[in-house]
Amino acid sequence: MRQLFELIYSYRAFITFVIFEVICLWLIIGNSRMHNAAFFNTSNRLVASTFKVKNEVYQYFSLTSANRDLARENAFLREIIEKEQKQLQLAELEIFNLDTLSINPLDTTLQYEYIPARVINNSFRFTNNYITVDKGRSAGIEPEMGVISSGGIVGQVKMVSGKYSTIFSLLHSEMFVSSMIERLGVFCTAKWQGNNPALANLLYVPRHVNVQEGDRIVTSGYNSIFPPGIPVGVVENVEIEGNETFYNIEIRLANDFSRISYVYLISNKHKLEKDSLESINE
């Protein structure tokens, strides 16, 4: 017995090394599954409040571009409001004329609610990237909610604490986005390549589809995370080899991930209903 202890003692450094490496391995594997190891994430309050201080300093350097983006988005939204108003006026005229109304005016509840948040930490240079924002459970944010910005799709909520949330960036090796080629209505999947933060791949576009450079890619709305029609990117490069079934398509992402400052988290009011209906069908 004493000899055993002596043996352990003489290899103590190696044994400590192995123990810690096993702990690390457990943490690495545990983290790749969703919503695990909450303590070691940037939505942890201590870490997030540090990021907030950092962001308060750094944001002054990007104020110009953040303002420009927000102003552009305001202009875009104003345009939509005006269009809708005109259509409403037309509809009202028609009501007077025809005395018919096909839509129920009382049904004004919106399916998607947008919660604005400020990005306080953003990585885009690793293989798996995460974004931290300054809104959490108290603002109604829940894991798996979709995240967009004025430019387009950003990611999906990974973990939520009281006041902060960690988001899977689109630049993450496990993010697959159900998307659609807008011009053709063909469904496909967008996935980041792993090194260049501006480019992604478009998977499962079958060979008979006439996809062209410059085609816009938007979200399909098939999963209940993103509303349909959110920009994902633009087709940059189309290739097909010999007798492959699917194209190799490269798209340029709609968002510049190096300067995301404000995002919207999307809460889908119909998610529960849709998911439970779909799980019944299975």
Add this chain to the structure above:
Amino acid sequence: MNKSTIPYQVIVFLVYLSLQVFFFDNMVLFRTAFCFVYLGFILLLPLQISATMLITVSFVAGLIVDMFYSTPGINASASVLVGFIRPYWLSLITPRGGYEDIDIPRLKTLGFSWFITYAIPLIFVHHLSLFIVEAGDLFNFWFVINKTFFSTIYTVGILVIGQYMFYARVRYI
């Protein structure tokens, strides 16, 4: 103040950590060169520290850095590896007079060429293991090697500059 006391080392670690999180997090060159300046803390721990203590400290340091990168275990596993190798590497590259009277393996006390020989392999091992684990597979093998190579140069460069900037010239006879 004795340089090997625990409060002193805690302060040193906090300085390295804030440099890492507030500054070098944003200082990635050409999308390939990353600077993990916190490794300086592990490399510059006192020589008298016991092997198990060194591994434990490396683990904690790596884990705290991981918390700021949302990558639990990745930095920690790489720095535990460095903490494990460091004593063996130190005994292999013992300078001619041995390590007598030397508390911390600094550039000023042991010389530029010794420090480079000491730092480069350890930092290379750290970066290589970190980038391989981070990539998750060897699909982008040359990208990983590329990142490791340039990041090693970058980190070593920053540490050497730091050594020249912050430690007054002390001659040991």
